[in-house]
Amino acid sequence: MKPTIAIREPVVDDALDQAEAKLTPEQIEKVINEVIDKETGGRLWTYVNTCIHCGLCSEACHWFLSNDRDVSFAPVTKIKDTLWVMLKNKGKVDAAFIKRCSQIAHTECNACRRCGMYCPFGIDIAYMILVVRRICAKLEMVPLYLQDTVHSHAATMNQMWVKPDEWIDTLQWQEEEAQGYVPSARLPLEKEGAEIMYSVIGPEPKFLAQLLGNITVIMKVAGCDWTMPATAGWDNSNMAMYSGDFEVMARVERLHHETAQRLKVKKIVMGECGHAFRGAEYDGPTWMGWMKPPIPIVHAIAFYYDLLVSGRIKIAKKVEGPVTSQYPCNVIRNAGLGSKLQYIMNEVCENFVDLIPNDRHAFCCNAGGGTINCGPPWKKIRVQSAKLQSENFKRTGAHTIVTPCHNCHSGVEDIVDKYKLGMHVKFFSELLIEAMEIPEDLQP
């Protein structure tokens, strides 16, 4: 089989370049065979021995479709250029090859699992991409910016090097902000036995603190018994899951779940983030052999849905004009919350203009799966490869795109910026704060 011709602009990523310089063929061979023998089994073997090389999966992938059907971006090509070669050569490949594997697996695939839904056999390419990432991570071949977030997780147990006092300060500040809307609002820390532990991702206290204020208002209006931890374990994000460093991934997930257990809550509600849900609900627990999270995890979409359906929050004034929504892969295609998202959009917006394709068939924002965390060196190709989704947004004619996921939020902002869509990008809680009724007894 001839190697794929892949034409890319050169990208300087110091971490990849350094890893390439120091890796030896013996290390590479050992790690590949270790991962294949000890960490994979029937799935990988069956996938590789079943794939009939039909290329039907290519039709699913936004990288392929956005780059004028460049074959080097097709899902099956991504496996051909990585695992097929490793398996055929029994791990005897060079450092330049591993570097290219990282480029493919970390920066050119969102592990969005759309292609699995288009392969007639249901071959899960995204799973295989994660196996490639695992091999790369064990060889320290991980893009610099992504690795930095993993270091942050390992050192601070949050993604953004947030210090313990900064965390508590931010929460207190946002409690005060919330009291501007609803004077009796509280952001209860460390309340043992509360019904809900609310957790967020590292970037919320760092860059988007107002979201913490929003949830404080929403929780008060809905009359929820909730709490947030004052200790590490508050961050539900997990970039180690995406780099392939599953040891750190497991530490992060374990601490998150143990914190909820320490607070003796009945459930964890998490902010609007897709990958965090995936890590806490699926990738973390399965790696640790738990099968199911010990305490149920509720994503913001499902939480808002419950609040709206049960009438605990009411809409006073729907958002005007056409509004559309991104469907975050990790909570829609991979968690089935599509119809709940549609419900809350219709409840809160006067004119919800749906995407085509929508629900579980909607395309990835192209920021997910850790690709946006690979940082500025890889931004150009990432945003260029979101062309298809930019056209889908444009067709809706919406003034605002709702993104109930942090990765989507940043990714869609990049899309709006690059393709000059002139649309606002908002979290659902931001719409809710505008539209929700604040009962008279709670008003200032």
Next chain:
Amino acid sequence: MYEFVSGPLVWIAFIIFIGGSLYRIYYMLAGSKKEKVVFPHMSLEHSVASLVHWVIPFNNQSMRKRPIFTIISFAFHICLIFTPIFLLGHMILLDESLNISWWTLPEGVADWMAIIVIAGCIFFLYRRLTDPVVKNVTDASDYLLLAITALPFITGFIAYHQLFAYKTILIVHILAGELMLIAIPFTRLSHMLFFVFTRSYFGSEQGHVKHSKDW
């Protein structure tokens, strides 16, 4: 020669086909057991749901997006599987040696079904040579699989019509059929064995574990 090829060798081919298939399925299941997540994720309900959506034509997005491919693929596979099982020529041999038989296809129909399979192989070959994605992931093994699949149908067709050298062609045909049977467990033609399992797993993971769907 003919006696050997149409007698003991048929037995050998079937034993290898069935034994090999069982072994490969066992190997797959053993490997899956090693992965602690596979069996706990399986669910009968979602496996069946997935299969229903993927063995019925146009019952999923992927097939609806490619109508021509879907029609050809289904016609090809249906003819591929049903022709040899319900072929009069095969039944006569079976009846003579084991004294069992079942319903057979009218000969004219079987003839057309063989042509559909051959045409399907030509279509797949054409895609392999022209579609850039498929071409890029094609190697000698893919051509070999197409040849192994087409050969029993081409030779069977020639033998049935007694176009030339009947006796030789018939021997070649039987050898080609036996080769195909033997190849199924040990090449990627094993997709026939694994289809049910890969679909069931993905369907279960999407449905049972992730509360979504895979079609």
